Amino acid sequence: MQNTASFVRIFLLLLLTVIHRLGFTADPDSLILTRPGNLPILLTVPHGGASTVPNVPLRNSGTTVTDAYTLETAEAVAKQLERALGAKPYFVAARFSRKYIDANRAAAEAYEAPAAKPVYDAYHREIARYVAELRQRFPQGALLLDIHGHGDAPDVVHRGTRNGATVAALLRRHGNAALTGPDSVPGALAGRGYRVFPPNTPPGNPPEHRGYNGGHTVHLYGSGGPAGIDAIQLELGRALRTDARFGVALGDAITVFCRAYLAGEVAAVGASRAD
Numbered sequence: 157m158q159n160t161a162s163f164v165r166i167f168l169l170l171l172l173t174v175i176h177r178l179g180f181t182a183d184p185d186s187l188i189l190t191r192p193g194n195l196p197i198l199l200t201v202p203h204g205g206a207s208t209v210p211n212v213p214l215r216n217s218g219t220t221v222t223d224a225y226t227l228e229t230a231e232a233v234a235k236q237l238e239r240a241l242g243a244k245p246y247f248v249a250a251r252f253s254r255k256y257i258d259a260n261r262a263a264a265e266a267y268e269a270p271a272a273k274p275v276y277d278a279y280h281r282e283i284a285r286y287v288a289e290l291r292q293r294f295p296q297g298a299l300l301l302d303i304h305g306h307g308d309a310p311d312v313v314h315r316g317t318r319n320g321a322t323v324a325a326l327l328r329r330h331g332n333a334a335l336t337g338p339d340s341v342p343g344a345l346a347g348r349g350y351r352v353f354p355p356n357t358p359p360g361n362p363p364e365h366r367g368y369n370g371g372h373t374v375h376l377y378g379s380g381g382p383a384g385i386d387a388i389q390l391e392l393g394r395a396l397r398t399d400a401r402f403g404v405a406l407g408d409a410i411t412v413f414c415r416a417y418l419a420g421e422v423a424a425v426g427a428s429r430a431d
């Protein structure tokens with residue numbers, strides 16, 4: 157009799173474990189795509205995910221639209237960087253849909269149900285961990301690129317730095333050319349024939365587009381703050397996100413920037429790889 161009772165108890169326990177594994181409870185880490193790298197570059201993608209978040213209802217307010225193909229574009233950029241520089245960038249992307257959590261907002265606006273908190277926190281914990289690592293590993297500078305999609309002119313790239321504030325360290329060290337010159341990321345894109353706004357004029361003149369001038373992520377982790385790194389939000393028109401050549405071009409533009417402004421840091425990567 158006693159044996160039967162413990163058998164039933166064990167069976168129920170196993171059943172509960174299986175139900176848990178099946179996803180009736182959210183496993184925050186499974187909803188985040190995260191990979192450490194060797195380059196002084198961190199790519200973040202908050203709005204490209206499509207996964208539901210278990211036990212979390214759809215958000216009733218705020219923007220809920222997916223930035224289609226931003227995850228694919230960012231992966232193409234990572235691949236091109238590895239091809240050109242022989243090392244991988246750091247990478248953090250949301251697999252979860254913006255319908256449940258907006259990872260590029262402060263917590264108060266990002267989600268409505270408490271069950272979403274561990275997933276939101278997991279996304280930002282990964283970025284914060286990599287930013288801290290990049291600061292230590294690359295004291296001369298590192299760059300976060302937050303990849304988005306906009307629905308306006310389909311062939312335009314919008315730069316978002318809060319008019320220079322999120323790249324304060326870069327501008328201090330290298331001047332405006334590091335953001336708008338021919339070897340900057342937007343400058344190298346323009347050099348490859350892409351339309352960039354603002355059109356690589358000095359920061360603030362004209363100002364960045366109000367809707368795309370840099371959100372929570374670049375503000376929080378940008379070098380305007382004491383614990384940040386340089387951070388640029390890139391808002392990509394739809395035609396760019398659906399054209400495989402653009403991911404390659406953006407990877408090449410970041411490579412140009414790395415060789416011009418992070419040459420020592422990239423060389424250090426090469427030296428450590430040769431060990």
Ligand SMILES: [Zn+2]
Binds near residue numbers: 203223303305
């Ligand atoms: Zn977005």
